[in-house]
Amino acid sequence: MKDFFKVTDLDKVFEYTSLFPTVKTEQVLIEKTPGRILAEDITADIDLPGFSRSTMDGYALCALSTFGASEENPAYINVVGSIAMGESPSFAVEQGETARISTGGMLPKGADSVIMIEHTEILDEKTIEVYKGAAPGHNVIEKGEDFTKGTVVLNAGQKIRPQETGLLAAFGKEKVQVFKKPVIGIISTGDEVVPLAETPQPGQIRDINTYSLSGQVIEAGGIPSTFGIIKDDYKDLLGKCREALLASDMLLISGGSSVGTRDFTIEVLSALPDSEIIVHGISISPGKPTILARSGKKQVWGLPGHVVSAMIVFTAVVKPFIEKISGSSPERKSRFALSAQLSRNVSSAQGRTDYIRVRLTEKDGILWAEPILGKSGLINTMIKADGLMEIGKNVEGLEKGTAVKVFPL
Amino acid sequence: MKDFFKVTDLDKVFEYTSLFPTVKTEQVLIEKTPGRILAEDITADIDLPGFSRSTMDGYALCALSTFGASEENPAYINVVGSIAMGESPSFAVEQGETARISTGGMLPKGADSVIMIEHTEILDEKTIEVYKGAAPGHNVIEKGEDFTKGTVVLNAGQKIRPQETGLLAAFGKEKVQVFKKPVIGIISTGDEVVPLAETPQPGQIRDINTYSLSGQVIEAGGIPSTFGIIKDDYKDLLGKCREALLASDMLLISGGSSVGTRDFTIEVLSALPDSEIIVHGISISPGKPTILARSGKKQVWGLPGHVVSAMIVFTAVVKPFIEKISGSSPERKSRFALSAQLSRNVSSAQGRTDYIRVRLTEKDGILWAEPILGKSGLINTMIKADGLMEIGKNVEGLEKGTAVKVFPL
Numbered sequence: 001m002k003d004f005f006k007v008t009d010l011d012k013v014f015e016y017t018s019l020f021p022t023v024k025t026e027q028v029l030i031e032k033t034p035g036r037i038l039a040e041d042i043t044a045d046i047d048l049p050g051f052s053r054s055t056m057d058g059y060a061l062c063a064l065s066t067f068g069a070s071e072e073n074p075a076y077i078n079v080v081g082s083i084a085m086g087e088s089p090s091f092a093v094e095q096g097e098t099a100r101i102s103t104g105g106m107l108p109k110g111a112d113s114v115i116m117i118e119h120t121e122i123l124d125e126k127t128i129e130v131y132k133g134a135a136p137g138h139n140v141i142e143k144g145e146d147f148t149k150g151t152v153v154l155n156a157g158q159k160i161r162p163q164e165t166g167l168l169a170a171f172g173k174e175k176v177q178v179f180k181k182p183v184i185g186i187i188s189t190g191d192e193v194v195p196l197a198e199t200p201q202p203g204q205i206r207d208i209n210t211y212s213l214s215g216q217v218i219e220a221g222g223i224p225s226t227f228g229i230i231k232d233d234y235k236d237l238l239g240k241c242r243e244a245l246l247a248s249d250m251l252l253i254s255g256g257s258s259v260g261t262r263d264f265t266i267e268v269l270s271a272l273p274d275s276e277i278i279v280h281g282i283s284i285s286p287g288k289p290t291i292l293a294r295s296g297k298k299q300v301w302g303l304p305g306h307v308v309s310a311m312i313v314f315t316a317v318v319k320p321f322i323e324k325i326s327g328s329s330p331e332r333k334s335r336f337a338l339s340a341q342l343s344r345n346v347s348s349a350q351g352r353t354d355y356i357r358v359r360l361t362e363k364d365g366i367l368w369a370e371p372i373l374g375k376s377g378l379i380n381t382m383i384k385a386d387g388l389m390e391i392g393k394n395v396e397g398l399e400k401g402t403a404v405k406v407f408p409l
Numbered sequence: 410m411k412d413f414f415k416v417t418d419l420d421k422v423f424e425y426t427s428l429f430p431t432v433k434t435e436q437v438l439i440e441k442t443p444g445r446i447l448a449e450d451i452t453a454d455i456d457l458p459g460f461s462r463s464t465m466d467g468y469a470l471c472a473l474s475t476f477g478a479s480e481e482n483p484a485y486i487n488v489v490g491s492i493a494m495g496e497s498p499s500f501a502v503e504q505g506e507t508a509r510i511s512t513g514g515m516l517p518k519g520a521d522s523v524i525m526i527e528h529t530e531i532l533d534e535k536t537i538e539v540y541k542g543a544a545p546g547h548n549v550i551e552k553g554e555d556f557t558k559g560t561v562v563l564n565a566g567q568k569i570r571p572q573e574t575g576l577l578a579a580f581g582k583e584k585v586q587v588f589k590k591p592v593i594g595i596i597s598t599g600d601e602v603v604p605l606a607e608t609p610q611p612g613q614i615r616d617i618n619t620y621s622l623s624g625q626v627i628e629a630g631g632i633p634s635t636f637g638i639i640k641d642d643y644k645d646l647l648g649k650c651r652e653a654l655l656a657s658d659m660l661l662i663s664g665g666s667s668v669g670t671r672d673f674t675i676e677v678l679s680a681l682p683d684s685e686i687i688v689h690g691i692s693i694s695p696g697k698p699t700i701l702a703r704s705g706k707k708q709v710w711g712l713p714g715h716v717v718s719a720m721i722v723f724t725a726v727v728k729p730f731i732e733k734i735s736g737s738s739p740e741r742k743s744r745f746a747l748s749a750q751l752s753r754n755v756s757s758a759q760g761r762t763d764y765i766r767v768r769l770t771e772k773d774g775i776l777w778a779e780p781i782l783g784k785s786g787l788i789n790t791m792i793k794a795d796g797l798m799e800i801g802k803n804v805e806g807l808e809k810g811t812a813v814k815v816f817p818l
Contacts, residue, residue, distance in 0.1 A: 030605070034624035048788075051611045055786055057667045085641070085667075086601035088611035102667035104601055104714060106612040117668075146787045153792070161818065162624025163791035166716055169605050169620040170788060192495035192513055196439070196578050202460045202497035203515040211578040215443035215571025232494070258466045258494075258511035259526075305513060307575055336769075336795075336817055339748040339776065360745075367748065377464055378555045379457075379579065382572035383562070386745075408745055409570065 007281035007288060009393070010353050013317060016278055016292065017324040020299050023180045023249055025327075030168050033160045035221065036178040037327045042154040047144035048170055051088070052107040056139040059120055059128060060111035061098040063136045074121075074129035083108060098128065107140060114139035157329035179327030184222045185248030186213050187240055188229045189255035189265070190305055195229060208307045208379065209254040216314045220322045222250075232261060237268045245272070245295055249325060252318070254303040254310045262289055265302045269293040272300065283352040283393060286376040287313035308376045312355045315388060315407070337405035338387065340369035347397040357385035358406055369406050385409050416690035416697060418802070419762050422726060425687055425701065426733040429708050432589045432658055434736075439577050442569045444630065445587040446736045451563040456553035457579055460497070461516040465548040468529060468537060469520035470507040472545045483530075483538040492517060507537065516549060523548035566738035588736030593631040594657030595622050596649055597638045598664035598674070599714055604638060617716045617788065618663040625723045629731045631659075641670060646677045654681065654704055658734060661727070663712040663719045671698055674711045678702040681709065692761040692802060695785040696722035717785045721764045724797060724816070746814035747796065749778035756806040766794035767815055778815050794818050 025039035054060060061077060069075035082100040083089050089108035093099055098115075099108050107114070113134040121129045147153050153171070154164055160178070168176060188207045194200050195207055207229050214224035227244045230237045237253075244251050255261050269275060272295040279292035286309040291302030301318055303310045340360060348354040358369040369389055374381040387406035391398060398404065434448035463469060470486060478484035491509040492498050501518035502508055508517050516523070522543040530538045556562050562580070563573055569587070577585060597616045603609050604616055616638050623633035636653045639646045646662075653660050664670050678684060681704040688701035695718040700711030710727055712719040749769060757763040767778040778798055783790040796815035800807060807813065 030620060031623065034627050046609075049614060050609055053614075053786070055784060057669075085599060086612050102669060104599070104614075104667065141784055141786050145784075146789050153789075160624075162621045162628065163716075163720060163788060163794075163818070165624040166617045166621030166720075167788055167792060169617045170615055172605055172608070172615060174605060190494060190513070194495075196581055196583060199581070200455075200459055203495050205458060205462075205513075206579055206581060208575045208578045211439060212571045212575030214440065215569075215574040218443050219571065258513065260466075260511060307572075311572060311575075336747065338745065375464060375550055375554075377462070377550050379572065379576055380555050380562075383576060385572075409572070 007283045008279045009283050010317070013279055013282055013292065014320060017321055019278070019294065020321065020325050021297055022327045023182045023325055025177050026180050027175050028178050029175055030165060030173060033165050033168060033176060033178065034162060036160050037221070038154055038158045038160055038164070038176065039156050039179045039327055040177040041152050041156055042168065042171065042173065042176070044147045044149050044151050044153050045171060047149045048147040049141060049143060049145070052143050053141045054101045054103060054105045054107065054114045054139060055141055056114050056116045057102050058114045058116045058139065059098040059130070060101040060105070060107050060114050061093055061134070062095055062110055063113045063134045063138065065095050065098070066115065066130050066133045069130045069133045071131050074131050076123070077128050077130055079126055079128055081108070112136040112140070155329070157327060159328065182222045182249040182322060182325050183225050183247065184217045184322065185225050185227055185244035185251040186210055186217070187227045187244060187251070187253045189232060189237060189253060190229070190261070191232050193229050209303070209305070209310050212307055212311055213252055213254065213314060216311065216319075217322070220319050221326055222322050232264060234264065234268060237265075238271055241268060241272060241300070245298055245300070248298070250298060250322065251300045252303055253300065255305050261305075262291070262302070265291060269295075269300055269302065282317065284313070284316065285349070285352050285354050287317070287355075288352075290317065306377045307379050308382050311382060312388065315409070316355055316390070337407050338367065340367040340404055340406050342398055342400055342402045342404050343368045343370040344400045345397065346371050346391065348391040348395060350396050351393055353393045354391040356389045356391065357381050357409075358387050358389050359384055360386040360406065369404050382409070416692045417688045418692050419726070422688055422691055422701065423729060426730055428687070428703065429730065429734050430706055431736045432591045432734055434586050435589050436584050437587050438584055439574060439582060442574050442577060442585060442587065443571060445569050446630070447563055447567045447569055447573070447585065448565050448588045448736055449586040450561050450565055451577065451580065451582065451585070453556045453558050453560050453562050454580060456558045457556040458550055458552060458554070461552050462550045463510045463512060463514045463516065463523045463548060464550055465523050465525045466511050467523045467525045467548065468507040468539070469510040469514075469516050469523050470502055470543070471504055471519055472522045472543045472547065474504050474507070475524065475539050475542045478539045478542045480540050483540050485532070486537050486539055488535055488537055490517070521545040521549070564738070566736055568737065591631045591658040591731060591734050592634050592656065593626045593731065594634050594636055594653035594660040595619055595626070596636045596653060596660070596662045598641060598646060598662060599638070599670070600641050602638050618712070618714070618719050621716055621720055622661055622663065622723060625720065625728075626731070629728045630735055631731050641673060643673065643677060647680055650677060650681060650709070654707055654709070657707070659707060659731065660709045661712055662709065664714050670714070671700070671711070674700060678704075678709055678711065691726065693722070693725065694758070694761050694763050696726070696764075697761075699726065715786045716788050717791050720791060721797065724818070725764055725799070746816050747776065749776040749813055749815050751807055751809055751811045751813050752777045752779040753809045754806065755780050755800065757800040757804060759805050760802055762802045763800040765798045765800065766790050766818070767796050767798050768793055769795040769815065778813050791818070
């Protein structure tokens with residue numbers, strides 16, 4: 001049995017991420033930041049909070065004033081005022097004095113703690129009994145306790161989640177610098193492929209990859225830019241690739257998995273300006289015939305034509321490359337895999353990394369990963385799948401009950 | 410210690426989802442479907458694939474022709490043609506005959522299987538040797554094997570992932586009916602709250618909740634619609650709530666957590682048209698003072714003012730309500746929690762559900778959930794957090810090493 005090309009190990013493939021530069025940055029309004037990658041460090045230009053705040057409804061005072069107070073032996077404290085929300089108290093509290101305060105209110109001078117209203121009793125207009133001693137800082141968020149002025153609070157490369165957007169608001173950042181979303185060009189190839197709007201004749205199939213890959217690009221934080229279907233014609237494909245590369249940061253070509261088509265794609269990629277074939281075949285299944293090429297500083301991927309193979313290669317191989325050029329800090333992906341138990345034995349060939357589609361089911365508190373059988377050309381296996389399980393290249397198969405990691409699909 | 414309001418159990422709160430109707434539907438182009446919720450069942454109107462296809466490069470033939478073939482005793486087969494991609498073969502193969510076929514090619518009449526090219530040798534222009542017997546269906550995807558014409562392939566209520574978008578393409582669906590994204594109105598309240606663009610004076614804080622909640626609404630599949638900051642004024646807040654409700658499918662009001670502010674919000678909500686206070690306090694921490702009201706068929710939430718409490722209540726309580734009105738089928742959330750081990754003992758009060766922010770770290774293949782200490786008023790605890798861990802209401806605390814479920818933040 002001939003080996004048609006020299007496959008590259010997955011680890012080695014990922015080393016090539018360093019070849020491709022990060023996209024440019026742009027300024028966006030804070031409303032547009034959720035999900036984006038921060039491109040600048042953010043430094044606290046004020047203390048957060050800017051003043052000591054109460055975390056309870058109660059009475060602000062100096063902890064010393066409550067020294068030894070208990071149910072049996074309450075402290076009698078003089079109420080000298082009430083603190084309005086949003087205002088700086090115009091008075092101070094001395095020892096033996098207090099002021100009424102609400103949650104979020106600013107502590108007056110002289111106060112270092114707050115007694116919950118539940119631990120007090122009003123004696124008269126001017127006096128309360130306090131039934132519990134307070135320590136300094138009790139029920140208070142100190143000035144600068146959340147973030148101190150001058151510290152770096154967010155780093156370039158961080159993904160902006162809703163809480164990071166909130167933090168930008170806290171520091172009054174109306175606009176921030178983020179990485180642009182990379183534009184990912186998508187081309188479908190194959191004499192048998194017809195557009196969505198056409199009714200396929202016998203021998204023909206509709207173009208699926210343009211749509212499934214576009215969805216994956218969106219999920220990965222990129223902007224899909226589609227260039228339609230190109231028949232297996234050298235000149236047409238070369239022309240379309242040149243055009244697409246000018247308008248994209250990366251190019252995905254999905255095409256037939258036949259040896260002829262593959263050779264043909266290699267020929268086209270080799271003819272691109274300043275080009276180099278970097279990877280011709282990866283030791284993974286499905287997806288072995290995947291090609292990675294370079295044209296200038298842009299990457300061009302030759303993906304399998306089968307929709308399932310193309311999707312799995314995207315998830316397992318292409319996505320980390322998109323994240324790299326998106327400016328994202330090294331991924332936390334492995335931390336966010338689901339732990340499950342394998343529902344039955346699975347065989348796997350040594351020397352390659354296998355990706356198995358699984359359905360997840362919970363039973364008695366245990367999450368089971370149930371491998372989905374079916375040829376890789378069947379899209380129904382991806383519709384049924386909840387996730388993808390990886391079997392390492394040095395593993396010959398896994399037994400029922402093995403703890404496995406599953407990446408949600 | 411007085412209990413200021415009668416809290417509702419979380420389970421009971423979720424029963425109220427049934428009170429609120431699903432949003433309307435709209436037609437979108439297939440390109441816009443990723444991430445949307447399907448609002449119609451999709452039925453296969455053709456067989457997928459529409460013809461029997463080869464999954465390999467090789468020779469299409471009738472399996473019977475290879476009966477008994479082996480390395481020592483090859484079968485000699487007559488090559489009668491070659492099948493072009495995308496075309497219906499104009500000829501049939503009889504027993505003892507074959508045709509050259511590529512991956513994805515259409516099987517000619519008379520063929521039921523494909524022999525891989527690696528298991529053949531060319532003898533002359535018209536003859537090959539076959540070294541291996543094939544069974545019917547070998548290396549073939551049969552007509553209709555992926556999906557059979559007439560079956561329901563996708564259901565209303567399903568979230569459209571990239572593979573579902575791909576499937577819509579396979580059936581030529583240029584447009585489909587999806588649920589509209591619900592518009593979620595957001596109002597910040599409090600005399601101490603100032604807009605982002607202002608420099609807060611002592612006693613004042615910038616509006617964070619408008620931005621953090623907007624980000625969460627986007628993540629939950631909704632469209633945030635912000636209505637700014639309203640001071641603690643009955644008439645202003647009532648007016649703004651009426652205005653916001655007309656333009657939204659649901660309304661979120663985040664406000665101070667003081668008893669006074671809460672009473673005030675209740676008064677305003679009670680004055681809305683056709684209104685009812687459904688929940689006044691939930692047995693969760695943080696987030697106990699949460700309010701759920703109804704105005705007509707729309708829900709109005711009174712969320713705590715503290716950014717962390719507001720975000721946690723959104724994640725744990727509000728989000729399932731948004732998913733309900735978004736038309737989403739009952740959630741698969743629990744299946745997609747991460748399993749981790751608790752890094753230290755955590756105490757919890759019985760009778761309430763506790764949400765603990767955790768940092769996730771992997772060590773020796775084990776995912777550890779490390780509780781983040783810190784007051785719920787500190788946004789830095791949310792910045793450090795990778796996820797949220799739930800401690801059930803009947804649990805008094807968890808010991809180090811306990812297996813816990815973590816929802817990514």
